[in-house]
Amino acid sequence: MKSGEMHVQYDAIGGAGLQFFGKVSASIAHELKNVLAIINENAGLLEDLSYAAQRGSAIDPERLNRACLQFTKQIQRADGIMKNMSRFAHSVDVFDAQVALHELVCLVANLAGRLAAMRKLTIEVTPAAIPIAFSGNPFLLQNLIWLCLEFAFGATSAGSTLLLALAKNETGITLRISGIDSLENNFPSRMPAGYEDLLAALGAKLSVDKDTKELILDLP
Amino acid sequence: MHVLLVDDEKEFVNTLAERLSFRGFKVDYAIRALDALALAEKNVYDLAVLDMKMPGTNGLELKGLLEKIQKDMKFIFLTGHGSEADYVAGSSESACYLVKPVKIDALIAKMLEAVKP
Numbered sequence: 001m002k003s004g005e006m007h008v009q010y011d012a013i014g015g016a017g018l019q020f021f022g023k024v025s026a027s028i029a030h031e032l033k034n035v036l037a038i039i040n041e042n043a044g045l046l047e048d049l050s051y052a053a054q055r056g057s058a059i060d061p062e063r064l065n066r067a068c069l070q071f072t073k074q075i076q077r078a079d080g081i082m083k084n085m086s087r088f089a090h091s092v093d094v095f096d097a098q099v100a101l102h103e104l105v106c107l108v109a110n111l112a113g114r115l116a117a118m119r120k121l122t123i124e125v126t127p128a129a130i131p132i133a134f135s136g137n138p139f140l141l142q143n144l145i146w147l148c149l150e151f152a153f154g155a156t157s158a159g160s161t162l163l164l165a166l167a168k169n170e171t172g173i174t175l176r177i178s179g180i181d182s183l184e185n186n187f188p189s190r191m192p193a194g195y196e197d198l199l200a201a202l203g204a205k206l207s208v209d210k211d212t213k214e215l216i217l218d219l220p
Numbered sequence: 221m222h223v224l225l226v227d228d229e230k231e232f233v234n235t236l237a238e239r240l241s242f243r244g245f246k247v248d249y250a251i252r253a254l255d256a257l258a259l260a261e262k263n264v265y266d267l268a269v270l271d272m273k274m275p276g277t278n279g280l281e282l283k284g285l286l287e288k289i290q291k292d293m294k295f296i297f298l299t300g301h302g303s304e305a306d307y308v309a310g311s312s313e314s315a316c317y318l319v320k321p322v323k324i325d326a327l328i329a330k331m332l333e334a335v336k337p
Contacts, residue, residue: 029300030269030273030300031300032302033300033321034229034232034319034320035317036321037232037298037300037320037321037322038229038231038232038235039321040236040320041231041232041236041239041321042231042235044235044239044324045235045238045239048239048242054244067235070231070235073231074231116275117275118273118275118276119275119276120275120276158276200295207321212276
């Protein structure tokens with residue numbers, strides 16, 4: 001790996017990359033805490049039932065079964081969170097890779113899912129008609145899509161669905177984020193800090209279509 | 221003691237409610253702020269245990285809304301924040317909060333302390 005070249009790319013985006021990494025890590029930590037809390041309560045419940053049984057109370061097998069099912073369910077949930085975390089963490093390992101764009105967009109949508117839920121928003125990703133590959137720095141692109149979603153979260157009413165759709169055209173690749181309520185001409189002033197450096201680093205362009213309520217990210 | 225638990229993680233809040241019931245507490249729970257407010261309109265609670273981060277209305281906002289319905293209600297906050305030190309540094313509500321996963325004995329101790337006259 002040409003680490004010097006990689007550092008130049010990350011230096012170009014300043015603190016934005018570190019902030020992005022921190023936000024995603026904090027969100028994952030919070031979600032894992034919830035998983036642990038559910039496992040903790042169900043383990044405690046089994047202790048309570050065992051204690052009661054030792055004193056002669058009957059145990060409802062159905063209640064035991066439900067507690068055990070929660071362990072399985074929460075372990076699967078944690079496994080999914082950790083898989084996403086691992087993919088995200090390893091995205092900084094390469095700076096010039098060819099990646100499947102649908103998978104990359106789905107990963108960012110999953111990572112942002114909890115923040116969307118906090119705002120009572122849903123994110124959906126529509127698969128492209130054909131597989132689309134992106135060549136470049138996957139971490140920077142994830143960071144840019146995350147900032148676009150942050151902007152969309154702030155400009156969309158609770159209860160809405162944000163739809164992410166990819167398409168390939170003659171000049172490159174387009175990612176459209178639709179369902180945004182409030183798109184104004186001055187949208188750049190409302191974008192989170194750091195997005196311009198990411199656009200420059202990726203050679204990308206960001207625009208809006210007020211009629212279709214879409215934020216449009218054009219990638220080379 | 222009549223307790224209202226509010227957390228958007230249903231599997232967490234219903235199991236905690238069950239465990240507190242085993243210990244003699246009268247417990248209702250809600251997974252949405254609106255449902256919690258509806259319960260508070262119908263019942264008198266000594267204490268509410270609120271998750272800090274919930275979709276839409278967060279714990280602190282819900283506290284304010286519940287206080288408008290029942291001004292004497294006491295509050296304990298639960299949070300998924302990474303460390304106690306982080307939370308103490310960042311919150312003015314640190315006197316009445318616990319970090320998930322919570323030990324039930326620690327929660328009950330906080331609950332009893334909170335309702336002490």
